[in-house]
Amino acid sequence: MVVVVQRDACVGAGQCTLVAPDVFDQDDDGIVLLLEPEVEGALLEAANKAARLCPARAIAVSAQ
Amino acid sequence: MTAGPRIVIVGASIGGLTAAETLRQEGFDGEVILIGDERHRPYNRPPLSKQIVVGEWGPEDAAIRSEAEVDDLGIQLRTSCTAESLDAVGRVLHTSQGDIEFDELIIATGTEPRRHPLVPTALTLRTIDDALAIRDGLRTAQRVAVIGPGILGSEIASAARKYGADTQLIGRSGALTLGGVGSLLSSRLAELHTENGVDLVLDAEIVGARADAGGTSIEFADGRSERADLVVAMIGGTPRTQWLMSSTLTVDNGVVCDGTGHAAPGISAVGDVAAWRDPYTARPVRVEHQSNAIEQAIAVALRLVHGEPGARPIPLFWSELHGTRINAYGWFDPELPLVSIDDGSNPHATVLVSRDDTDRVHGAVGWNAPPREFRAARASVAASAAIAPALITRP
Numbered sequence: 001m002v003v004v005v006q007r008d009a010c011v012g013a014g015q016c017t018l019v020a021p022d023v024f025d026q027d028d029d030g031i032v033l034l035l036e037p038e039v040e041g042a043l044l045e046a047a048n049k050a051a052r053l054c055p056a057r058a059i060a061v062s063a064q
Numbered sequence: 065m066t067a068g069p070r071i072v073i074v075g076a077s078i079g080g081l082t083a084a085e086t087l088r089q090e091g092f093d094g095e096v097i098l099i100g101d102e103r104h105r106p107y108n109r110p111p112l113s114k115q116i117v118v119g120e121w122g123p124e125d126a127a128i129r130s131e132a133e134v135d136d137l138g139i140q141l142r143t144s145c146t147a148e149s150l151d152a153v154g155r156v157l158h159t160s161q162g163d164i165e166f167d168e169l170i171i172a173t174g175t176e177p178r179r180h181p182l183v184p185t186a187l188t189l190r191t192i193d194d195a196l197a198i199r200d201g202l203r204t205a206q207r208v209a210v211i212g213p214g215i216l217g218s219e220i221a222s223a224a225r226k227y228g229a230d231t232q233l234i235g236r237s238g239a240l241t242l243g244g245v246g247s248l249l250s251s252r253l254a255e256l257h258t259e260n261g262v263d264l265v266l267d268a269e270i271v272g273a274r275a276d277a278g279g280t281s282i283e284f285a286d287g288r289s290e291r292a293d294l295v296v297a298m299i300g301g302t303p304r305t306q307w308l309m310s311s312t313l314t315v316d317n318g319v320v321c322d323g324t325g326h327a328a329p330g331i332s333a334v335g336d337v338a339a340w341r342d343p344y345t346a347r348p349v350r351v352e353h354q355s356n357a358i359e360q361a362i363a364v365a366l367r368l369v370h371g372e373p374g375a376r377p378i379p380l381f382w383s384e385l386h387g388t389r390i391n392a393y394g395w396f397d398p399e400l401p402l403v404s405i406d407d408g409s410n411p412h413a414t415v416l417v418s419r420d421d422t423d424r425v426h427g428a429v430g431w432n433a434p435p436r437e438f439r440a441a442r443a444s445v446a447a448s449a450a451i452a453p454a455l456i457t458r459p
């Protein structure tokens with residue numbers, strides 16, 4: 001599965017880096033950085049959790 | 065408790081949609097019907113007072129999921145459909161598009177903005193259409209008056225300054241507030257507004273207003289009056305529970321629930337409309353934050369699918385004013401002043417915490433904070449939250 005982040009929507013809340021630190025990081029301004037654009041298994045589960053927790057809806061996980 | 069085959073969700077916004085998505089992601093394979101009275105697909109409200117009113121985003125940028133994605137999740141979305149009343153015992157929802165029986169109902173109807181009783185011409189903001197009307201007004205207004213010292217009033221004042229308008233922020237009380245942080249940041253907020261050219265009119269009691277073709281004159285108790293060609297009032301919201309008045313649910317400033325969002329057999333409530341009992345005080349409290357709606361929706365969906373409630377949400381709130389990013393995480397006691405955890409050498413970028421006399425950190429504010437420092441402060445809030453409930457007997 002493919003992870004996409006929309007950096008201009010991100011509000012730097014950091015929910016993603018808390019629940020999926022192997023998939024997401026934040027830059028010096030707190031804006032999300034994508035570490036793993038393709039995820040399966042445990043990472044996919046973590047990325048899905050991050051996507052639904054993200055208060056800005058800035059993360060999408062999809063088949064392509 | 066396991067969910068029956070049909071779950072109906074009222075309110076097709078962030079709370080309702082997150083509940084629907086989580087039900088599917090957790091493997092619920094019955095029917096999921098999501099109804100909302102707006103004609104739009106679900107969209108995010110936080111950008112309305114930020115990117116949308118300043119014109120950086122169009123309405124489509126605030127949309128949450130495409131029609132195809134909603135379909136793929138097997139969610140039956142009915143827009144322009146209003147819940148009119150509820151038979152909580154017989155488990156039937158009466159809507160403008162007919163009756164719907166349900167096994168479980170999730171109420172996520174949010175709030176509606178209070179209109180200013182003395183300034184009826186003032187615009188207000190809750191929906192995308194409201195936001196576009198304010199954006200259009202701001203494009204031409206020379207003088208803007210924003211009534212309401214809360215964070216949404218502050219955000220609109222900040223937007224008005226982006227357009228270069230003379231901007232007044234009017235508050236009845238002397239303090240500016242920010243969500244759950246209350247007035248603890250008032251002097252910082254006041255300084256930020258003043259530095260950016262907002263004229264603060266606080267401790268000001270409005271006694272009347274006169275509108276004519278050229279604008280509105282707002283009259284104050286001390287005899288002063290101020291003219292503006294655009295007036296926006298952000299003086300709080302009322303839970304949308306009118307349609308529940310004839311039901312057997314307990315409604316008292318929101319739908320009263322236990323600590324897991326359960327309101328009555330087969331009925332739960334989440335988000336701005338829901339008053340969950342606080343595990344510490346046992347009092348029902350409503351929290352009007354995006355993350356709270358999301359986390360309550362996830363917790364209820366987990367409970368319906370797996371029979372076990374999810375973790376207790378920790379409040380998280382953010383805002384951006386005049387380019388300054390503010391994040392707040394946790395709980396804030398109005399009696400406990402916020403203290404900087406760094407040396408305070410840079411007043412424009414810092415982390416402030418609410419720490420009690422046992423050194424437990426209940427809340428943290430990032431004021432343009434470096435993310436790593438704010439994350440460390442968040443971790444200490446989460447650690448306190450994890451131990452604290454053990455000390456309290458739950459209701």
Ligand SMILES: Cc1cc2nc3c(=O)[nH]c(=O)nc-3n(C[C@H](O)[C@H](O)[C@H](O)COP(=O)(O)OP(=O)(O)OC[C@H]3O[C@@H](n4cnc5c(N)ncnc54)[C@H](O)[C@@H]3O)c2cc1C
Nearest residue numbers: 075077079100101109110146147173174335336352353354
């Ligand atoms: C301008 C603005 C800016 C904000 N900024 C921030 C921010 O920066 N950070 C933050 O944390 N929070 C912010 N918030 C708060 C956040 O948007 C809310 O907490 C969140 O939207 C709550 O979600 P909800 O699903 O509970 O309710 P809502 O989003 O209010 O959705 C309720 C939905 O139910 C519908 N509905 C109501 N009654 C019925 C009925 N009888 N039948 C059918 N449908 C019905 C409504 O039309 C609405 O679509 C902001 C809110 C606004 C208005």
Ligand code: SF4
Nearest residue numbers: 010011013014016054
């Ligand atoms: S959770 Fe969302 S808003 Fe927060 S840092 Fe991650 S992408 Fe940005």
